Amino acid sequence: MKKVWAIIRKDIITELRTKELFTSMLTFSLLVTVIFSFAFGFSTGLVRLAIPAMLWITFTFAGVLGLSRSFALEKEGNAVLGLLLTPTDRSLIYFGKMISNAVFVFIVGMIIVPMFVLFFNLDFLGTLLPLIPVIFLGSVGFVSVGTLFSAMAVNTRLREVLLPILLFPIIIPLIVSAVKLSGLVLEGKPLTEGASALQLLVAFDIIFIAACAVVFEYVIEES
Amino acid sequence: MRKALAVITFVLMAASVYAAFVYAPTEPKMGHIQRIFYIHMGTVWVATVAFILVFASSIMYLWKGTRKWDILAYCSAEIGVLFLTITILTGSIWAKPVWGTWWTWDPQLTTTFILWILYIVYLVLRMSAGSDTKKAKFAAVFGIIAFIDLPLVYASVRVMRGISPVVFGPGGGGIAPQMMHALLINLAACSLLFVLLLMERMDLERMGDELMALKTRGG
Numbered sequence: 001m002k003k004v005w006a007i008i009r010k011d012i013i014t015e016l017r018t019k020e021l022f023t024s025m026l027t028f029s030l031l032v033t034v035i036f037s038f039a040f041g042f043s044t045g046l047v048r049l050a051i052p053a054m055l056w057i058t059f060t061f062a063g064v065l066g067l068s069r070s071f072a073l074e075k076e077g078n079a080v081l082g083l084l085l086t087p088t089d090r091s092l093i094y095f096g097k098m099i100s101n102a103v104f105v106f107i108v109g110m111i112i113v114p115m116f117v118l119f120f121n122l123d124f125l126g127t128l129l130p131l132i133p134v135i136f137l138g139s140v141g142f143v144s145v146g147t148l149f150s151a152m153a154v155n156t157r158l159r160e161v162l163l164p165i166l167l168f169p170i171i172i173p174l175i176v177s178a179v180k181l182s183g184l185v186l187e188g189k190p191l192t193e194g195a196s197a198l199q200l201l202v203a204f205d206i207i208f209i210a211a212c213a214v215v216f217e218y219v220i221e222e223s
Numbered sequence: 224m225r226k227a228l229a230v231i232t233f234v235l236m237a238a239s240v241y242a243a244f245v246y247a248p249t250e251p252k253m254g255h256i257q258r259i260f261y262i263h264m265g266t267v268w269v270a271t272v273a274f275i276l277v278f279a280s281s282i283m284y285l286w287k288g289t290r291k292w293d294i295l296a297y298c299s300a301e302i303g304v305l306f307l308t309i310t311i312l313t314g315s316i317w318a319k320p321v322w323g324t325w326w327t328w329d330p331q332l333t334t335t336f337i338l339w340i341l342y343i344v345y346l347v348l349r350m351s352a353g354s355d356t357k358k359a360k361f362a363a364v365f366g367i368i369a370f371i372d373l374p375l376v377y378a379s380v381r382v383m384r385g386i387s388p389v390v391f392g393p394g395g396g397g398i399a400p401q402m403m404h405a406l407l408i409n410l411a412a413c414s415l416l417f418v419l420l421l422m423e424r425m426d427l428e429r430m431g432d433e434l435m436a437l438k439t440r441g442g
Binding site: 145208219 | 285337340341347351363365367371
């Protein structure tokens with residue numbers, strides 16, 4: 001546990017000093033939101049229906065941006081070697097990286113939502129509070145596979161380009177259930193109404209955290 | 224041995240064409256177009272087996288680390304994608320006159336489509352992974368994750384639509400015994416074709432390995 005924490009702390013300190021992840025992810029989300037508004041031509045009726053989908057598209061794209069840096073950063077100056085040389089189980093490295101990625105992505109998600117509230121005139125607390133668990137579960141599921149694939153993608157010839165190609169088809173169940181739940185929240189309905197979507201989201205998180213922690217050691221060995 | 228298998232496969236393929244077009248009775252509601260069902264089922268069956276093989280041999284590869292499991296996973300994925308492409312194409316051709324559309328986002332079709340994409344991504348990953356061991360390991364990891372994802376994809380598509388899929392079978396009610404025979408012959412023919420293709424493809428891969436080894440030795 002202490003070892004996992006050490007990795008998380010390292011990542012957070014790096015981010016606090018450079019701020020490069022947050023700046024790029026947030027600027028990107030802002031731009032995507034603006035593009036969406038233009039693309040829909042400000043017709044509020046249309047936009048309202050599309051908000052859950054827009055929210056998760058923005059989240060996914062911004063998240064991929066952050067994730068692709070996660071291991072690229074370790075590869076620069078061969079820092080990953082240092083990680084590998086520490087006498088720890090490889091799955092602990094996975095958990096460390098995964099949790100710090102989850103923290104970043106979750107925070108970005110929690111900033112995107114108010115941005116949407118502001119731009120599309122939504123009810124602030126009524127939207128934000130019930131969305132917190134959805135964003136949380138979504139972030140965890142997203143980085144569970146994302147961290148694994150990020151470690152893989154930096155070691156291929158295509159690098160960061162490969163990450164979304166690997167990740168998007170896998171996270172389809174996650175996006176579908178998250179969009180469904182967000183839609184319910186925006187309609188002012190309780191999350192319990194989307195029980196099957198909620199179950200699916202939780203199942204996705206648990207299954208992929210377990211599976212990715214097991215196979216992570218085969219991916220990180222090469223570097 | 225290989226020759227005999229090829230001959231049997233050829234005979235069975237010919238028999239399956241005969242069974243589908245001549246032997247099986249015309250389906251009363253859909254008409255002749257329903258005859259595409261036999262090859263449609265045959266190919267989707269092979270694709271399913273192929274992807275299960277990818278999953279199993281990916282696990283074996285990570286466990287044992289021997290090249291033969293990697294070859295099996297790779298070749299199986301390639302042939303699986305080929306057969307699933309035929310499944311999707313024949314399904315589309317079948318759907319046009321029967322449903323009035325080439326494509327609908329019904330849970331079964333959507334899942335099949337995502338399945339198809341997942342294994343194309345698997346092949347893309349192999350192309351870009353660089354060194355051989357890295358390629359094999361990454362592909363094995365993706366092969367496992369993709370397979371685990373499938374039931375979730377199916378569940379999610381049902382969540383998205385909120386309805387159960389249209390039951391799509393030959394004739395709905397009973398199936399004529401001749402139709403069953405034609406289907407079984409098609410399944411057998413497609414399975415043999417799969418085994419044959421897989422063996423040939425794996426030989427090709429091994430030859431490639433040998434050639435590479437000779438090249439590096441020759442300098």
